[in-house]
Amino acid sequence: MIGIAEAFSPRYAEARQKFLAGCAAAGLTVESHAHPLAGRDGEALAMDVALDGDANAERLLIVTSACHGVEGHCGSGVQVFALHDDEWRAKAKAQGVAVLYVHALNPHGFAHGRRVTQENVDLNRNFLDFSQPLPVNEAYAELHALLLPEEWPPTPENQVAMSAWIERHGATAYQAAVTRGQYQFEDGVFFGGKAPTWSNSTFRQVLRQHTAGTRRLAWIDLHTGLGPNGLGERIFACRDDKAAYARANAWWGTPAAPVTSIYDGSSTSAFLTGLMWSAIYDECPDAEFTAIALEYGTEPMMEVTGALRADHWLHKHPEAPADLVASIRARMLAAFYTDTDAWRGQVISQARQAMFQAVDGLSA
Secondary structure (H helix, E strand, O other), rough: OOHHHHHHOOOHHHHHHHHHHHHHHHOEEEEEEEEEEOOOOOOOEEEEEEEEEEOOOEEEEEEEEEOOHHHHHHHHHHHHHOOHHHHHHHHHHHHEEEEEEOOOOOOHHHHOOOOOOOOOHHHHOOOOOOEEEOOOHHHHHHHHHHHHHOOOOOOOHHHHHHHHHHHHOOOHHHHHHHHEOOOOOOOOOOOOOOOOOOOHHHHHHHHHHHOOOOEEEEEEEEEEEEEEOOOOOEEEEOOOOOHHHHHHHHOOOOOOOOOOOOOOOOOOOOOOOOOOOOHHHHHHOOOEEEEEEEEEOOOHHHHHHHHHHHHHHHHOOOOOHHHHHHHHHHHHHHHHOOOOOHHHHHHHHHHHHHHHHHHHHHHH
């Protein structure tokens, strides 16, 4: 067994080493899909994949980390802990459920402390048919220049204008406008891209390789940055399908805390476009699919969006002074990873429960 704090890492390279070591200790083979670029410190990057269980199992649970790179500090910790958790591994094996760990869906963002890919793309807005007209986010277009001003920190005039927009439209409308996904401003926040990213194409390859015989498929995608600190909101992550939502609630919900949904407004997340789970319907069309995003709270929403604005500003201004660079990077990390034992303990306990519930649901 490994200690909870020991499962988490402050840097991508250390997180990857712990994941690989955990796989070795568990006797699992790792497939490493090498990324074409290097990390911030020159380290090699990869999307690492390990299957724990029968390669031909009809019931499969996928557990993924770092869709949004900097959120990988949390997700990697969950995966590393699981690899050393004998009770968990015995539970899945006894019930005939194979577990596919995909470590660092977006290794470039993880290593560079950014939420986006090397293409400046939000991976969870990138799963669209790019041969078709792309969604238009008119509200974001109104905000783009305010979100990414020429100066950082923003001037008082910028802050007044931003506050005035929020006062006119409301905080909920602001969150929806900013986070929904936009396809017009390539330097902007929550940009969904103009084509599939490396991470998109590589993850689809992983799905094709590992799900050919799958009949019942579950997925827990680990995220941070929304909601009360330490609370793992279970957000429905499938099409707007009543049967799938009923399964998700039966597996992961309670009367007091049902699985939330972007479709009915019950989630802290706004309605989003280009979501990653749509790849399942393309690559695994015959599998019964049930999924959640497990979204852990960190900082208040305005602080999280402020950190993202600063990060995107810095990406456009690499000439920024060293002290400002350091403060922006520290703010980004804090927005998506609460560096306390209490928070890490909440993360592990809730993820572990969700994983046990997924196995029970798949084998019911």
